Amino acid sequence: MKSIMAFLISVLFVWGCNNASDKSTNHHADDSHTEHQHNHDVQAIELDHGNKWVVNDEMKPFVLKGEELVNMYIQEGGSDYMALAQQLKDQNKQLIESCTMQGKGHDELHKWLHPHLEMVSALENEPDATKSNELVLKLQHSYQQYHQYFN
Numbered sequence: 390m391k392s393i394m395a396f397l398i399s400v401l402f403v404w405g406c407n408n409a410s411d412k413s414t415n416h417h418a419d420d421s422h423t424e425h426q427h428n429h430d431v432q433a434i435e436l437d438h439g440n441k442w443v444v445n446d447e448m449k450p451f452v453l454k455g456e457e458l459v460n461m462y463i464q465e466g467g468s469d470y471m472a473l474a475q476q477l478k479d480q481n482k483q484l485i486e487s488c489t490m491q492g493k494g495h496d497e498l499h500k501w502l503h504p505h506l507e508m509v510s511a512l513e514n515e516p517d518a519t520k521s522n523e524l525v526l527k528l529q530h531s532y533q534q535y536h537q538y539f540n
Contacts, residue, residue, distance in 0.1 A: 474513035
């Protein structure tokens with residue numbers, strides 16, 4: 390069930406990105422999306438010739454809000470991880486809907502986002518509080534990784 394949910398979220402992301410773009414006739418990106426969806430191995434994110442990739446301004450607030458939610462949850466010793474998962478899903482949905490990125494930067498963002506979405510889905514479906522807290526820490530690390538590769 391978790392794999393199906395993660396796949397559906399990935400499909401939504403791909404669809405949202407493609408629909409938010411300028412509808413160019415280049416369909417090679419669609420082929421790479423399909424490859425990313427079926428490749429569940431974590432792929433190493435590459436920098437842009439040693440520099441961070443630029444994320445469009447419309448997307449940034451949703452990443453930053455998600456990070457803020459995770460950090461506040463940890464700082465305040467939160468225990469309602471189901472509510473946190475729902476809040477993160479809401480931020481991710483808005484992130485996906487605001488995507489207009491294209492090209493290599495877009496592909497690299499997918500390498501970060503796909504595992505991130507899987508972690509949120511796992512958090513939402515995890516009945517064990519200890520494992521949920523571990524997932525929250527992994528999500529915090531995921532946001533730190535985002536900042537290593539993206540502006």
